[in-house]
Amino acid sequence: MAKLTIDGKEIEVPDGTRLFDACREARGGRDLPHFCYHPDLSIAGVCRLCQVEIEGMPKLTIACNTIVRDGMVVHTTSKRVNQAVTQVLEMHLINHPVDCPICDQAGECGLQDQYMDYGLYESEVEKTDKVLKKKAKVIGPHVILDQERCVLCARCTRFCEEVTGTGELGIYNRGDRAEIDVAPGVELDNNYSLNTVDICPVGALTSRDFRFQKRVWLLKSTSSVCNGCATGCNVRVDHEGGRIYRLKPRRNDEVNGPWMCDKGRMTYKDVHREDRLDRVLVRREGELQPISWAEGRQELLGAVKPGGVGYVLADPGRSLEELVLIQRLATELVGEEPMAGGVSDDGHDEGDDLLLSADRRPNRKALAWLDFAEKPAEALAGELSGASGVLLVFGGDPLAHQALADAASRMRVVYLGTHRTATAEAADVVVPLSMWAEKDALWVNKQGRIQRGQRAVLPPGDAREDWRVLVDLLQSIGHDPEVAGLPALRRLVAARLELEDENLLNRLPEGGYAPPRLADAPTGGR
Amino acid sequence: MSYKGLPDVVTTRRRNLLESAYFTEIARGLAVTGRHLIRNLFNTDKMPTVQYPDQKRDYGPRFRGRHRLTQREDGSPRCVACMMCSTVCPADCIEIIAGEHPDPTIEKYSKEFNIDLLRCVYCGLCEEACPCDAIRMDTGIYEIAAETREAFVVNKDFLLNNDKDGTL
Amino acid sequence: MLAIVLEATAKIGFMFALIMGLVPVLIWAERKGSAFIQDRTGPNRAGVLGIRLAGLIHPIADVIKLLAKEDVVPAMRHKFLYALAPMLVMIVAMSTYAVIPFGDYIMIGGEKIELIVADLEVGMLFVLAIASLGTYGVALGGWASNSKYTFLGSLRATASMISYEITMGLAIMGLFLIFGTFRLTDIVAGQGDLIWGWLPKWGIIVQPLGFLLFIASVYAETNRTPFDMSERDSEIVAGYHTEYSSLKFALFFMAEYAHMVVAAALIAVLFFGGYQIPWLPRPVLEANAGAMLTGGLIAGGIVLGIIAWAFFRRARREKGWYNDAREREPGFLGSVCVVLALVNLGALGLQPWAISELGASLYATFAQIGAFVIKVAFFSWLFIWVRWTVPSFRYDQVMRLGWQIMLPAGLVNLLVTALWVFAVHQP
């Protein structure tokens, strides 16, 4: 342990701590001004903003590249430091364009923040004297580059070197001609390219997808969990006026660190896709006709009755609570056998060894915990051909498999889903469900970690919280689970998973919780 | 603390018998109102009332009237869709949809720029917030009329080509 | 029989015309008067071919509007009472006039016709009885609308009417003692006398306290400011007639002004000598009819001429203000005044100074009717004047004033008057 004094405050930190982190601790969580320092990247020390005054040293030192020493006396806000930071900042700003009104970074820009803290001087550089560089250069499928705005902190190049190992970006030229760019013929097209946008402290790298869509200060953030694959990256849903504009990673060192893949970032588009179901549809004269919720509910309750239902099919894309309720409903309706947790052939794609998992369903682990077996399409087709009555499908798109569609063609299909899939087209009653960003739900990632996603936006049209629909169904067949709200529901789930504390799921820690008892349960699917 | 030498506690005088009998006081009140009546009866022209549609008051150059969008020298709108005005607007009456301009030197521009004149409170904060001097309220138009609520939502074309007429 | 019917019809017609003619004028006076009192211009827009008569066209426009408007009724009303209430109010307002003498008598074909619809022996009591029924229109209307505002309004109206009816009765009781009758014609006739040869024996002279109590309680009975708590806009929207619209509302609205007219007539009749012109009793009028008529015609002509001149001056000044038909108005009105002045002066050619005896009698009658109308108009205006001068009382202040001050004062007044009458008339 090292004892040191920062700004007159004595703190004790472990040996080997960076002075930058020690300063943050001493300053009550407030970072030193910085551009290049990033805890998950190597130290570059190029921005020279985090300079501090250490007593006994003749010159100012950058805190990010200094390891604490016992007895250090550090000043971070002395006049000398402030003057130095201001001058360095002025250097950074010499060629920086006054683009803030049209810059997407405005509002979450390091340069703006630093300027408000240390700048506020009258610029001595004429606008016409600034070195002009390339603006709005498309360098990849997701990223657009503005070289003028770059402060050459080299975060992005380090990211491409150290995290993805692809090394597309580099710094070319020298002096005030130096600029970030890709080599000729190279594109920044790895699956993690948008992370460079996240870590870029200024508006040099911006997202093509989010470009000009919304000013960031208008966005509201909700923490949630990415549903793109079984990894379950922690995300921040940025939304406004009932519309999601982007997903950003939320740091969780147990799961995704500070990163997130580009594929996962684009999953929000499914929420606002054109073919979202928002009304109850009923097949009349061969066509799916929209009807009111009240009528649709009667239709649904009328179809789902013990004896009337021949088979129940769930999907690992549903939340943990829903799977628990679906399983319970299926047991009451059809007994133990004629049900499946999903089609085990679905939801697999290529993964990589960083974050993207080959298993593209967010909740397959939960199926395994619940002994809610998935079955291959052929086996299911065989079982379905033996069943009769109503085929109840919760989510997914099982009837995209021709064999299953053929087998189900004799049955009355009741589909509760989110999009107009092949299953919806084949169904007789279609009930809209809400998607992950539209509900408060629990997800079990491939590590067996239960994570909570909160509701960011409202579901479209008549769609509503899915567990309420399921509870309604259970009540209508006379098996009231007696859950009036989310806390009771979470207690029900905890009881089903035989967790030690029934309220554990109501007090889930920020980073989620992996129940040790269930850690060794086999992963579902292949 | 006393304000400008005024006493903190205002003491009220008890009414004397004549005053609390009301009738003399009412008569005095009648005299006051009657004086106004007679004076105005014989000086109808000196009344401060402005006969509005026939006469109009002159407003100062800083009067905030209906908005307009200014243009660059080449006639293109100055607005760069930075949303400062819509952010600062207390009535939330400005809706801007930004887009990529075909001209690379302009980069960002407002594809749509709608102002709901019914919601606008004419506070002028949008003028102050605008970094490009793109929105101004110097048209001096304050008579704004339309047949439907929808017509009060004016678009970019309207705001750029502001004629001096209140009808929408 | 036919003569009786004709006579009654004519009298009723006159009274009806007087009231219904005064109502729009009062509405106009209320608006224009309040505007001038508050340094505003008031209504001046509605006009027919540019003739606006300083806003007098507005009541006509209002009537057309109210007639043409949709009658919006609350769904949960008491259907029968809701429809009955405005009628009741109007009936009460109109029937009080039956016992008010508007003139002395008129000689037609040797017949002496009393100028009163029904000369009841208990005339004043009849007025009180009918006025007390007026409460029902207000109370039931407010209750039947099934709205909290109207209900509060009707409760307040009922309370104030109960409270002030007693004071009103007590206030005029002294008058009855002095004149020894309930009959309004006798009271008016009695006020033609002079005390000590120079002071008119008007009600206000012999009963000053009674007059103050009466005028205050009459204001309360008619729900006018400062006693307008049953329709106070700032507290209970419009009080008992909040839920009324169209013609039903018009009935309430007109009844308020009709009430005002009857109250003004009562004040005139009871305390200001009714049709009596002070110091000019009927014989004097008849004897000097010729001279007075001639003087009146000449004076009228001169006054009309001055008014015409004022109009023409205004027409010159207003030129180019509006650029439409309104600019022709002062000129037109000036021309009308000129014509009237010429008619006045031309009537001198009929030798009014040599008027016949019958003509003198008729002249006296019409002069007295004119005096009555002028008095009624003045006290109607006083209602308006007071409304725009005095702020309203609070509900509890109204109740306290009624029960704790005015009622005892009325009792004392009655006692003193009774003692005085006893002392004077006891042999």
Next chain:
Amino acid sequence: MEAFLFYFCGAVMLLGAIGVVIARSAVMGACSLILSFLGSAGLFAALSAPFLAVLQVLVYAGAIMVLFLFVIMMLEGPVMETETSRPKLWTTLMALVPAVIILAAVAIWLPAGRLPGFTSSVPEDFGQPMPVAAKLLGDYVFAFEIISVVMLVAMVGALALARSKRNQPWT
């Protein structure tokens, strides 16, 4: 004329009386009672007693019933015709039987030939202010004053009863 007035006012009175009994809402009942009072006032007027007629309207219809209505409206509030149960047969009978008996008694004991086309035989000064005053303040002054005192006592008592329930100080 006289007979017409009598029958008309009688009909109005009866109509009002029936209304009082059968009205669903108390307010309508009170209104019917007022109608009945107006009918009786008309009867007085037909008997050349305008003073009594006016007093009838002034005191009963104008003052007392306004108070009644005031209280009813306060208690009932602004509510509309509430559903009430239909009267049972035996309650109807209990009302009808005495009514029929009384009617029959009147019909039997009423001297035949008196009613239609009757002639008035009231004294000339019936119901005039003077004789009424003479009776009230002369012959029966003691009873009149005693009744006033009794009513005053009743009023104070009612006030006291109403107050004591709320446990509020006198104001």
